[in-house]
Amino acid sequence: MEQGVKERDTMQENLMDMEPDHPIQLVWTDGFGRLNLDLFAAYDCFLNKRYSNYPVFLLCIIGEKRRGKSFLMNYIMRALRSMEMGEEITLGAADEPLKGFDWSPGTESTTKGIWMWNRPFLLNHKGGTIAVFLLDSEGSLDIGSDRETCIKLSALSLFLSSHLIFNVASNLKETELDYMEMYLNMGDEYGPTNLQHLDILVRDWYNSKKWDRDVARSYINLEIEKLHKCNSYPKVLWSLKSNQTRCFLLPHPGKGITVESEGRLQDMDEDFQESLRYYVFELVKRVWTHIKLNINGETLTSAHIPSMLQDFMEVLDQQTYGFSSPMEMFYAMKNQKFMGDIENEFEEFLKNQPSLTLPPTMRVIVSEKSSELLQKFKQSLQGSNASSHNAMLKDLETRLLERQEKFHTDFPTRFKMNAAGVCITACLGVYGVMGAAAAQGTVVLAAQPVVGEKAVAMEVASGAVSMFTTVMSAVLGRFFR
Known part of the structure; x- marks a missing residue:
């Protein structure tokens, strides 16, 4: 059997080697706006035994549609491919057409949901290997689409990534700040303190001659000043000041990148080529320090991702x-x-409630606890969405009432069974006492030589039996009436 498993794994590896690289859709939206996970694709990509035990780097990019996200991801992929082959980092030949994730200039987007490359790039470093996965999204900040679907899609991208690129057009706007604030709060809730590594990538920067690190830092400092004044995005403000967030500026690629363009380097303005090369090289050189961690700060491997993804979905x-x-x-x-x-x-x-409390009394106790918990939940609700709060309160109240009714339906049986046990134990004790008294009366009876004294002893014995009968009737009547 073991030999058969090995042969199967070898066959899977060979098939993977033969299959051309291509993008696959990991998450898609249906006609009702719900997100759907392709489990087969997730298992196929993350559980391959060639790399399932390697630490993972997950690069995600989100932003408005038609802002060059897929275009950028394809050049990042070229750099990673050269690293995987042990060659000098390169963006490819100047006349090489751009291939990979679907892309094209214009207004029509080609990517819906979250796509990923069908295999990771396996990079060796200091005796270790890391699996680098690329995820591309579309619709995450699409104002024309269903708002809730866009937000959920963005949340999923934020949650998955170990390195996130916020693709921003010209300058940070309120939309991006809203998503960044959510992203950073999610880091506190679902991941380690420094959950992700964030790049703010400003596209179509107005000055094609001044876009270097110092200019980017000056731009971020201006944004920090604005945030200090409005005091609306505390997490974003903290992030922009930290070392976990970096800013890069990319000028417009030039008129050579048109609808008919094949995305070749030679079609771009030189300033854009230079800034693109600088950013991509800076990004891929840091993958070793940006691996995915769990909430305890422990390294995650490729095998951990599918279950984590399912849970968050x-x-x-x-x-x-x-x-x-x-x-x-x-x-x-x-x-x-x-x-x-x-x-x-x-x-x-409910589990810890004593079984011998009378059912009517138990109803009062449980009802008071339910009311206490509802009030506790009401006082702890976060956010300002009143309709959402009311719906949640009503939902919780319904759930607690349903659980109460089931408990009260089952409790009398539990009560009677436990009461019967206590009753029998108590009555056996009474029986012992009464029996001893009756026995003593019998002994006295046998020892009395005088008829009158024997009559007294018989009365003692019969009285003990009568008392036992009375006690039994009282106790049983008490518990089972």
Whole structure:
């Protein structure tokens, strides 16, 4: 059997080697705006035994549609391919047509959902190997699409990445700041303190001659000043000041990149070529320090990703209360998680209730606890979406009532069974006492020589038996009436 498994794995590896590289759709949206995960694609990409135990670097890029995200990802892929082959980092030949993720200049987007390259780039460094996965998204910041779907798609991209590129047109706008604030809050909730590594990539920078690191730093400092004044994005402000966030500026690629263009380097303006090369080289050289970590800061391997992805997809699928901004969705996710904690607390409370409390009394106790937990949840709700809060409260109230009714239906049986046990134990004790008294009366009876004294002893014995009968009737009547 082991030999057969080895032969199968070898065959899979050979097929993978023979299959041309290509993009596959990992997540897609249906006609109702729901996100759907292609599990087969996830398993096929992340669980291949050639690299499933390697640490992973997941590069995601999000931003408005038709802003060159796929175009950029294809040049990053060229650089990674050269690194994988042990060659000098390069963006390819000047006349080489651009291939990889679908791209084209214009207004029509070609990517829907989240796509990924069908295999990672395996890079060796200091005796170790890392698996580099590339994920491309479209629709994450698409204003013309369903708002909730876009937010969920962005949240998924943010959650997956170990290195995130915010592809920004010309300058940071409120839309990007909203998503960045959600992204950074998600880092606190679902990952280590410094969850991701963030690049703010400003496209079509107005000055094609001045785009270097110092200019980018000056631009970020201006954004920091604005954020200090508005005080609306505390996490973004903190991030822009930290070493985890970097800013790069790319000028316009030039008129050579047209609808008929094949995306060749020679079609770009020289300033854009230079800035593109600088950014891509800076990015790929850092993959070793940007591997994916879990919430405890531990390294994740490729094999961990499918289950992690499924779990977060379930979290997103539960967000049915409505939201119109990235932060509203974050608060909805956090409130949903707290709702689950409340339900667990109620369940634990019911488990720990004593079995000998009278059912009417138990109803009062459970009802008071349910009201207490509802109030606790109401006071802890985050965000300002009142309709979402009301819907959640109503939902939680319904769930607690359903659980109460089931508990109260089952409790009388549990009560009677435990009461019967206590009753029998108690009555056996009474029986022992009464029996001893009766026995003593019998002994006295046998020892009495005088008829009158024997009559007294018989009365003692019969009285003990009568008392036992009375006690048994009282106790059983008490518990089973």
